[in-house]
Amino acid sequence: MSQNGDIFRAWICKQRVHDVAPVALSDQRIRIDIGLAVAEVNFYPYQDDLEIAEYQVMRTSDGEAIFYLHVLLDDLSRAMELFGEMVEALEDEASHTTTHVLLCCTSALTTSLFAAKMGEIAQTLSLDYDFTAMSVDRALGEGGNYAAVMLAPQASHMRRQMIEAHPNALVFEIPGKIFGSYDAAGAMQLLMHAMRDLHAPTEGHHETTRVARDLSNDKRILIITLFTMRTYSRLGYRVYDHGRVTTQGSVRKPKLDYRDVEDLLETMGGRGVSVRDLDIIGIAVPGVAYHGTVSLPGVVDGDYDLGNHIHKRFGIKTSVDNNCNAAAVGCYVGQDKYESVMFYRHEFGHIAGGLGTVIDGILLKGRHNLAGEPKYYESLFAYNPNYEEMLWNEEGMFQIARNVALTGISLISPEAFYFAVDTVDDMDKLHQALASDANNPGSSRLTTPTGGPLLGLPEELIPPLFVVDDYVERVYLGEMALCLQKLRDPNYRSLGIA
Secondary structure: OOHHHHHHHHHHHOOOEOOEOOEEEEOOEEEEEOOOEEEEEEEEEOOOOOEEEEEEEEEOOOOOEEEEEEEEOOOHHHHHHHHHHHHHHHHHHHHOOOEEEEEEEOOOHHHHHHHHHHHHHHHHOOOOEEEEEEEHHHHHHOOOOOOEEEEOHHHHHHHHHHHHHOOOOEEEEOOHHHHHOOOHHHHHHHHHHHHOOOOOOOOOHHHHOOOOOOOOOOOEEEEEEEEEOOOOEEEEEEEEEOOEEEEEEEEEEOOOOOHHHHHHHHOHHHHOOOHHHOOEEEEEEOOEEEOOEEEOOOOOOOOEOHHHHHHHHHOOOEEEEEHHHHHHHHHHHOOOOOOOEEEEEEOOOOOOOEEEEEEOOEEOOOHHHOOOOHHHOHHHOEOOOOHHHHOOOHHHHHHHHHHHHHHHHHHHOOOEEEEEEOOEOOHHHHHHHHHOOOOOHHHOOOEOOOOOEOOOOOHHHOOOEEEOOOHHHHHHHHHHHHHHHHHHOOOOOOOEOO
C-alpha cells in the first residue's frame, strides 16, 4: 500500500452511488453493488511507493465489462476524475437496462403490427428491446426515455419536430421498401446499425487478417486505437513483437479524452509491457492528425498535441495518424494485386465519413494532412432530401457512398475501392449506381447544384469494389505498417509504405 493509495481508498469509501456505500472487501478491493450493475476498484503495487487503481463496471445480467480502465495513483485529482466517470457508467447502466424504441406514423395503426413483429425478432435474438407504436401527434407531446424513434415514410417530414420532442433519441426514417413490405427483420437490422457499438477485436482475430506485403521486422511496436461511439469511446491497444501480437486489450470510456492514452502508457507495466523497451508507439485517431497534433471539432475542444506529449513524457518515437488513413494502408498491405487503393468509412447517422488513399504504395495526406475529408465537399451535391436527412436512412447512406466514390474515382482513379459504410454492403448495386446516368433509376434522385443530371462513369473506369467487414483490424494492420516506415526513415518525413 502507498500513501496516495491510502488517501484514495479512504476517499472512495466516503462516496455514495444511489445511496449505496462502497464496501472494502480487502485492502486491495472495493466494490459498489447497485443490483443491475457492479463496480470494483482494485489496487496493484507499482514502483517507487506507487500503486495502480483498476476500475471496472460489470453488467449483472451477463457479466459483461462495460467500463474498464487503469490509472497510476501519482495524481489523485486525475484518479478521482476517472472514478467519477466510472460512477457515470455505473449509473447509466442502472437506468438503461432496456432499449426503448418508438415507431411513429400518421396513425398508430400501420406501425402497431410492425412494432409487434420487431419485438418478436428482438425476443428471438435475446435482445432487450421494447417497441412502442404511436401516432406522430401523440409522440410529439409524449415524454418517455426513448433510445430511438423510427419514422414511417409518410411521417419522415416530421423528423425535425421529433428531434425537438425527443432530443436524446436517435430519430431516423424506415426506408419505404422496408416499411411497405413489412420487412421487420430489415428494420431491425437498420436499427442495430444505428445503435451498434464498435466492439473490441476478439482474441486471436488478428491472426486471420491477411498480410500480403512484407512486414517482417525485429521491432517492438505498441499500437493504440481510439474510436468515438454515440454513447462512449473505446481505446484499444496491441503490442507487436517481431510482427506477432503479444499483448492486447481495450478500455471503454464515457467520452473521448486524449489523456487516457498517457494513463494507459503509465500502467502498461502492470500488463507486463515495458514502455521504455518499445521502438515506437503508433496511435490511430479520429479527426485530422498533423505533426502529432489532433483536431476533432465537436468532440474534443481545441487541438491536442498528443504526439509530442507522449514523446516528451516517455522518450519514445510516436506516430499519430488518422484512423481512415491507417485503414487504407491496412487494405493496401493486406493484398498484393493493387498498388493504388482508396478506403471509405462512414457510420450511420454521422455527419461525415473519412477517406484514405494510397497511390503507388504512398499514403496521400496532402497539405496539413487534410486529404480524405469528404465533409468539405459533400454539401456541393444537390440531394433530395437534404444531406442531414440522408444520414439517417439506408438509401441516403447509399447515395452518399456513391457520391464519395464517384468523386474519388474521378480524381484519383484507384485500382480498387474499399468500403466500410454502415448499411452499404451490396457492391453490385453500388457498381450499377456508379455506372448509371440520368436515365437510369440508380441516379434518379441525384442532380448537380444547377439542377442538371449527375452522370455516371463508363463501366471500364469503375474499379473493383470491396466491402471491409474488419475495419478495426485494418486500422491496426495499417498503423503497424506506418510505424515500420517511420522507423526506416531517419528524417521522419517519408510517406512511403511499400
